[in-house]
Amino acid sequence: MSAVVPPPARTGAVARAAAGAAALLPRRSDYAQLGRSWRQDLVAGLTVGIVALPLALAFGVSSGVGAEAGIVTAIVAGFVAAVFGGSHVQVSGPTGAMVVVLAPIVATHGVGAVALLSLAAGVVLVALGASRLGRAVAYIPWPVVEGFTLGIGVIIFLQQVPLAVSSHVAPGHNTAVAAAEAITTAPWPRAWASVGVVVLVAAVMLLVPRLHRALPASLIAILVAAVAVALLGLDVERIGELPTSLPAPSLPGIGLGDLPGLAGPTLAIAALAAIESLLSARVASGLAGPDGRTTGTYNPDRELVGQGLASIAAGLFGGMPATGAIARTAVNVRSGARTRLAAVVHALVLLGVVYLAAQLVGQIPLAALAGVLMVTAARMVSVRTARSILGSTRHDALAFVLTAVITVSFDLIVAIQIGLVAAALLTLRQFAKLGTVRREPIAGPAHDGDEHIAVFRLDGLMFFGAADRILEEVTGLAAAQGVEVVVLRLSQLRYLDATGAQALVEVIRTLEARGITVLLKGVQEQHLELVRKVGVIAELRHHRHLFDTLEDAVEHARSHVRRARTPQNPLGVTS
Known part of the structure; x- marks a missing residue:
């Protein structure tokens, strides 16, 4: 009968466990300088x-x-x-x-x-x-x-x-x-x-x-x-008798x-x-x-x-x-x-x-x-x-x-x-201030209808401590200025957690419910899996509303504004 050879993964785990246990025990090197x-x-x-x-x-x-x-x-x-x-x-x-x-x-x-x-x-x-x-x-x-x-x-x-x-005071x-x-x-x-x-x-x-x-x-x-x-x-009182x-x-x-x-x-x-x-x-x-x-x-x-x-x-x-x-x-x-x-x-x-x-x-x-x-x-x-x-x-x-x-x-x-x-809590409050959102002007020559496009840049940290504030700022600014298309720039986000991703879902859902089209630009690779699992991309009106460059995102936003104002599309339905 041949000997049973343990799987390599199990052997490696046992070896690591043994090495870890040995690291917690005395060894000769503890006294290396004793001489x-x-x-x-x-x-x-x-x-x-x-x-x-x-x-x-x-x-x-x-x-x-x-x-x-x-x-x-x-x-x-x-x-x-x-x-x-x-x-x-x-x-x-x-x-x-x-x-x-x-x-x-x-x-x-x-x-x-x-x-x-x-x-x-x-x-x-x-x-x-x-x-x-x-x-x-x-x-x-x-x-x-x-x-x-x-x-x-x-x-x-x-x-x-x-x-x-x-003095002898009662304990407690x-x-x-x-x-x-x-x-x-x-x-x-x-x-x-x-x-x-x-x-x-x-x-x-x-x-x-x-x-x-x-x-x-x-x-x-x-x-x-x-x-x-x-x-x-x-x-004065003394210590008294001690064991020998x-x-x-x-x-x-x-x-x-x-x-x-x-x-x-x-x-x-x-x-x-x-x-x-x-x-x-x-x-x-x-x-x-x-x-x-x-x-x-x-x-x-x-x-x-x-x-x-x-x-x-x-x-x-x-x-x-x-x-x-x-x-x-x-x-x-x-x-x-x-x-x-x-x-x-x-x-x-x-x-x-x-x-x-x-x-x-x-x-x-x-x-x-x-x-x-x-x-x-x-x-x-x-x-x-x-x-x-x-x-x-x-x-x-x-x-x-x-x-x-x-x-x-x-x-x-x-x-x-x-x-x-x-x-x-105080540190989280300070970190929350590192998460910012601001509206940026559209680079290059102005086009008709650009006033109906808002480009928002999200910087720093978007986590549970800052998510609600960023949600309120984006939706508030977009709704107050007659905006029809919002471009969210995410390439400068250094940290995004599940709460921050859920806040993005809420932003998209709220704006789309108001008839405002949302485009995402620059989702970083390390955040991509998270935004997919939380449902950020699924919340977009169309899967093509995800862009790698700002130029492409702005051009698509302008096409939305133009189509929304053509006589053939009086209802402003866009993809």
């Missing part, structure tokens, strides 16, 4: 690990899941994303944007839901990456991204106010409302001790970079604050009946993780290291898969969803990182802290973490960027402001959705 850069990678990883420690603790506390979950996420997710992600220099872990989403979820569903959400959102991210949807982030306009970032910065700052004044409030309530219900004057810690941390973080940019300002600020609190004997080892991986303890209620939060977390990680990787690809060289390209689909696996791993260890962190990634690049080894070392440094210094870390004042996040949030707000956008165009400024306001007032994902819709 030359391992020293810089080690130094960069150590630096980022030091910078990431206070942020991981702070984001864990601020989200409501605790400092333990924050550092576990930084370790586990940071390691997995480094190995499987699509960027060689991306550093992943808990971030401020994710905290903004998680805090109300924790308030509504409890801490136990976070690990399950991390698992579920991770699965969604892997599916998005496998579906090759990673490049979709390129379609998010810059004003929407910056408005989103501004809103996140404001929310992170407001979230720290209760910790900064040692809007951040601005909760911040105001925290200030009014704070245990004054005892709360001044926490406020003093926040001010001290902020001052140190602002002064240290002036001494040397390479110094880990946030870590130094926390150490100074912890020492000051201990020496002065201040009555990683917990064993396990499935989240939550019932299946809770899953339907978590579908919305899962999609919100997955969407945020995808957007933030891809934006961070895109920015990182353009950052230059100490040698002046950029880090090169990244694979957006693989990045989604890597971040999905990272969130799944973090959920199994009791952590929270992770994303690419632009601040830590920037530190990594500027410290000389060239390969994934740097992000791996960053995770190992944090792991060493858990095993060797958990008790010391537990003594850090919570107000010190609030101070770190307040400064971090303030640095997210770029006055220069805001001025640039507000001074650009009105629709870009509106998209920026709208996204920022909705982010602070309502929800991050809703803000992105509304920002995208607003940006799209």
Whole structure:
């Protein structure tokens, strides 16, 4: 019996699918520069690990899941994303944007839901990456991204106010409302001790970079604050007991009946993780290291898969969803990182802290973490960027402001959705103005009856945003000036969609119903199939009313006018 040979098309499809799957997996080339850069990678990883420690603790506390979950996420997710992600220099872990989403979820569903959400959102991210949807982030306009970032910065700052004044506010409030309530219900004057810690941390973080940019300002600020609190004997809350080892991986303890209620939060977390990680990787690809060289390209689909696996791993260890962190990634690049080894070392440094210094870390004042996040949030707000956008165009400024306001007032994902819709509608409005119609004079010597012929030139874009306006202009001008024949010049149309083609059908139908003959000139080859299928040509009075040159179209129009005025044709019937 002869072997069955698969069809070539099927074999090619299988080969392409295999190649596509392989592109999403780790490979030897990920570490091609390791022989030359391992020293810089080690130094960069150590630096980022030091910078990431206070942020991981702070984001864990601020989200409501605790400092333990924050550092576990930084370790586990940071390691997995480094190995499987699509960027060689991306550093992943808990971030401020994710905290903004998680805090109300924790308030509504409890801490136990976070690990399950991390698992579920991770699965969604892997599916998005496998579906090759990673490049979709390129379609998010810059004003929407910056408005989103501004809103996140404001929310992170407001979230720290209760910790900064040692106030316990019931969760679930809007951040601005909760911040105001925290200030009014704070245990004054005892709360001044926490406020003093926040001010001290902020001052140190602002002064240290002036001494040397390479110094880990946030870590130094926390150490100074912890020492000051201990020496002065201040009555402030501490982080408390931390585990001295990683917990064993396990499935989240939550019932299946809770899953339907978590579908919305899962999609919100997955969407945020995808957007933030891809934006961070895109920015990182353009950052230059100490040698002046950029880090090169990244694979957006693989990045989604890597971040999905990272969130799944973090959920199994009791952590929270992770994303690419632009601040830590920037530190990594500027410290000389060239390969994934740097992000791996960053995770190992944090792991060493858990095993060797958990008790010391537990003594850090919570107000010190609030101070770190307040400064971090303030640095997210770029006055220069805001001025640039507000001074650009009105629709870009509106998209920026709208996204920022909705982010602070309502929800991050809703803000992105509304920002995208607003940006799209405003952009479509601008594009619609590019579709124009104007009446042109007939070239050459005038003939008797030329006043009854109208030549209209359609330029630019004729799509759903401009079709109705063009329809009204053509039919209105033709009807108001005693026109008997209309020539529509279509050779200058750069874009035509189905709605635009249907508008042409309506133009022809309306004019022919009024006794005005319509001739089409210069239908472009790329539009020809569309106008046939939509019925533009079929709507013409005669198939010969389609022309390639304007001279032929005008001559045919003149013949219509002449025949319409001959005694033998008193009714003006023409072909």
